[in-house]
Amino acid sequence: MEFTHLGRTGLTVSRLCLGTMNFGPHTEESDAHLIMDSAHDRGINFFDTANAYGRDSEGNLKGRTEEIIGRWFAQGGGRRERTVLATKAYAPMGDWPNEGRLSALAVRRAVEGSLRRLNTDHIDLLQMHHIDRDTPWEEIWQAMEVLVAQGKVIYVGSSNFAGWHVAQAQEAARARHFLGLVSEQSLYNLIDRTVELEVIPALQHYGLGLLPWGPLRSGLLGGVLRKEREGLAVRSVSGHAGQILEANRERIQAYEDLADELGLDPAVLGLAWLLGRPAVTAPIVGPRTLAHLDTAEAALDVELDQKTLDRLDELFPGHKPAPEDYAW
Known part of the structure; x- marks a missing residue:
């Protein structure tokens, strides 16, 4: 395994x-535990989750994924100690006021709930799952400072922030002599490259790591057309993902043809590309099976x-970075 800061x-x-x-909606708990054990065996020490993960088909059972991880930690054997644990707060966990977003009260409640479900006394990386336009940064950072001082949170990150949100957050933190954000989690893959305009330049300026989510765009960059031809079940081709597939079918076919020329699984090609992008940590x-984890690991050995x-x-x-992308 390769490591970085x-x-x-x-x-x-x-x-x-x-x-x-x-974990929960598509992968049974026993299989999830095997995947996490296998991740450690491969040297993967960085796990990402969220308080809202684990919904069933009717939108219930929020928090189930954290509970699955918590029961895995409870098995001992250094599982928690060897894991850099990242979770998220923002999504509403109930219908009552202050059960979501980023007010000081909501953040405190979210962290206490995650700690309980995860069966741990601290979160290594607490990520704001979305920008909260109703809560001032002074309030957010004060809440985070308290959690850090209490030892319940070590680092703070963001997710789905625009470039100017990152700048806002960092300048507000600087005024308080606080470390501020250390990472941003954004949608980034070969199909979705909008973050290259302003988010990545902001991350580079402030020294934040980029954690791309959706690296294979719901499987669309993982050999979806080949799987269709082979009659294999493809979960990603319905709804919005299906619309993206139809809009990009010719390009995705050319992409799969390129992967065949290179002798690579399409998923390996997509991940190898991301691993070489600026600011990407x-x-x-998100494997559903151990085989998916095998494919992801193979990307580490590919240099394009x-x-x-x-x-x-x-x-x-x-x-290109803005404004040169659209102006002189």
């Missing part, structure tokens, strides 16, 4: 982050040459 911190994390959103891979990178840019054009 998370942003400008001294925290050492694996170059793959184990995403756990499938660790793509968040410039010719391949140019061909990928032709298929999925990216962005």
